[in-house]
Amino acid sequence: MTVRLETAHGLATITLARPSAHNALDIPTKLAFFEAVTATAENPDVRAVLLTAEGRNFCVGQDLSEHAIALETDPTTAMDTVGAHYNPLIRALKSLEVPIVAAIPGACVGAGFGIALAADIRIAGTRTTFATAFTGIALASDSGLSYALVEALGSSRATGLLLLGDRVTAEQALDWGLIHRVVPDDELHTTAADLAQQLASGPTAAYRRVKALVGASASGLSAALDRELAAQQHLGRTDDHQAAVKAFLAKEKPAFTGA
Numbered sequence: 001m002t003v004r005l006e007t008a009h010g011l012a013t014i015t016l017a018r019p020s021a022h023n024a025l026d027i028p029t030k031l032a033f034f035e036a037v038t039a040t041a042e043n044p045d046v047r048a049v050l051l052t053a054e055g056r057n058f059c060v061g062q063d064l065s066e067h068a069i070a071l072e073t074d075p076t077t078a079m080d081t082v083g084a085h086y087n088p089l090i091r092a093l094k095s096l097e098v099p100i101v102a103a104i105p106g107a108c109v110g111a112g113f114g115i116a117l118a119a120d121i122r123i124a125g126t127r128t129t130f131a132t133a134f135t136g137i138a139l140a141s142d143s144g145l146s147y148a149l150v151e152a153l154g155s156s157r158a159t160g161l162l163l164l165g166d167r168v169t170a171e172q173a174l175d176w177g178l179i180h181r182v183v184p185d186d187e188l189h190t191t192a193a194d195l196a197q198q199l200a201s202g203p204t205a206a207y208r209r210v211k212a213l214v215g216a217s218a219s220g221l222s223a224a225l226d227r228e229l230a231a232q233q234h235l236g237r238t239d240d241h242q243a244a245v246k247a248f249l250a251k252e253k254p255a256f257t258g259a
Contacts, residue, residue, distance in 0.1 A: 019055025061110025079236035103192030114143025147224035
């Protein structure tokens with residue numbers, strides 16, 4: 001089981017449980033994650049959600065070992081996972097009417113970053129870091145990052161993160177407004193769980209309305225997801241991307257040709 005869903009006292013806890021792979025997202029994990037979010041949305045007893053992860057890292061994004069096999073099998077369909085899995089997952093998370101708190105340990109990269117930004121409140125540990133990482137393997141972005149980062153940071157800083165793939169520390173993320181709070185690593189889960197339980201015990205109708213009001217300004221997310229899908233499908237067929245994935249898995253530095 002790579003994703004666990006537990007519900008108690010009005011709080012649904014969704015846990016990424018693939019720590020040996022740093023919670024990388026393979027297809028079974030993406031499907032299980034989507035099913036957990038869907039089940040949460042359909043449960044009238046849920047009043048808040050906690051997103052968390054086992055192990056040292058929150059999520060390092062797409063499982064590139066699986067992706068490399070997809071590229072070798074058929075590069076024209078290797079990026080279909082964006083439309084089939086990532087976009088439905090982000091839409092499902094953003095459609096949840098109750099508050100979502102994310103407890104983010106360690107590395108939060110690529111699609112993992114997009115998932116974290118789909119939460120309403122993000123709590124990080126002192127060693128938490130964020131990165132987009134897509135251009136490092138000759139891709140653009142997915143999981144709503146092109147929209148969420150611009151919304152959170154403005155176009156200049158968002159573009160810099162997407163182009164350069166710079167790693168952002170927890171303190172820097174707090175300063176930029178990407179997260180709500182930084183706590184000691186050994187207090188991360190307890191702090192986030194307590195906050196999520198506080199929300200689960202609060203005025204749910206008011207929280208739903210707050211989310212609806214804030215979400216009304218995010219009407220461009222769906223279009224951004226569609227644009228990301230088109231970009232990734234194109235880039236997934238390029239020589240640079242396929243060579244970069246092989247170099248990453250071989251722990252070598254990729255050489256980009258622009259093709």
